Amino acid sequence: MHNKMKNGTIITIQNLIKRFPIGGGEFTALNGINLSFEKGEFSGIVGPSGSGKTTMLNIMGSLDTPTEGETEVLGTTSSEMTPRSAAFLRKKHIGFIFQTYNLMPVYTVFENVEFPLLLLKMPSSERRKAVLEALEWVGLTDKIKSRPPQLSGGESQRVAIARAMVKKPDLVLADEPTANLDAKNSHHILQTMEKLNKDLKTTFIFATHDDKVIKYLNRIISLEDGKVVSDESIKK
Numbered sequence: 001m002h003n004k005m006k007n008g009t010i011i012t013i014q015n016l017i018k019r020f021p022i023g024g025g026e027f028t029a030l031n032g033i034n035l036s037f038e039k040g041e042f043s044g045i046v047g048p049s050g051s052g053k054t055t056m057l058n059i060m061g062s063l064d065t066p067t068e069g070e071t072e073v074l075g076t077t078s079s080e081m082t083p084r085s086a087a088f089l090r091k092k093h094i095g096f097i098f099q100t101y102n103l104m105p106v107y108t109v110f111e112n113v114e115f116p117l118l119l120l121k122m123p124s125s126e127r128r129k130a131v132l133e134a135l136e137w138v139g140l141t142d143k144i145k146s147r148p149p150q151l152s153g154g155e156s157q158r159v160a161i162a163r164a165m166v167k168k169p170d171l172v173l174a175d176e177p178t179a180n181l182d183a184k185n186s187h188h189i190l191q192t193m194e195k196l197n198k199d200l201k202t203t204f205i206f207a208t209h210d211d212k213v214i215k216y217l218n219r220i221i222s223l224e225d226g227k228v229v230s231d232e233s234i235k236k
């Protein structure tokens with residue numbers, strides 16, 4: 001692993017282009033992105049549906065690769081990334097909240113949240129403590145034995161949030177994490193995220209168009225048609 005990054009910079013994106021093949025042609029989802037993120041940011045990528053937010057998060061989360069250009073995430077560049085190093089990066093350092101939750105339907109809420117800790121080979125008593133703490137963050141301690149098909153959309157979203165944060169990763173990538181949450185739950189979860197951000201310097205990058213999230217952000221990057229159209233820091 002290289003480390004060419006500036007002190008405190010955990011992500012750099014240079015001349016990033018992402019094209020998807022569609023019916024014999026190509027669609028350009030990201031069109032020349034240059035950005036960097038510092039450790040401890042609480043940032044949001046904001047833009048209309050189809051502007052490229054999910055594609056950006058997927059590439060930053062090593063779930064997808066650039067067509068052109070290069071990214072460096074927590075010391076690993078896209079050009080030197082292998083499936084193995086990408087899996088290691090995600091397992092150890094990144095928590096991903098998927099827009100579509102991606103919960104495992106046959107497992108309980110407890111087991112879904114426990115899963116990332118099993119990958120890290122954490123001992124069982126420590127695991128239990130961490131899972132219960134994460135479920136408390138999202139207000140779901142009464143649902144630990146439920147399975148995803150028995151949950152509402154909002155509850156599923158909260159399980160996905162607990163699963164992404166349970167290992168206290170360096171970086172949380174959150175794709176529209178409040179899309180199905182009411183104001184009270186959104187507020188509670190954002191306060192928990194803010195606390196992790198302050199206490200542990202966890203970096204959060206959201207994809208969102210939700211005003212409830214936007215008012216918590218300290219940086220807003222606006223995306224339109226795969227391009228950054230503004231990048232604004234907010235003083236608090």
Ligand SMILES: Nc1ncnc2c1ncn2[C@@H]1O[C@H](COP(=O)(O)OP(=O)(O)O)[C@@H](O)[C@H]1O
Pocket residue numbers: 020021022027028029047048049050051052053054055056207
């Ligand atoms: N795998 C794919 N194949 C083809 N087109 C895609 C694929 N993924 C995304 N796109 C297209 O890229 C654009 C950006 O998508 P996305 O990143 O999901 O936007 P957002 O999250 O901002 O709604 C959309 O027009 C979408 O249809």
Ligand SMILES: [Mg+2]
Pocket residue numbers: 053054055099175207
């Ligand atoms: Mg999206």
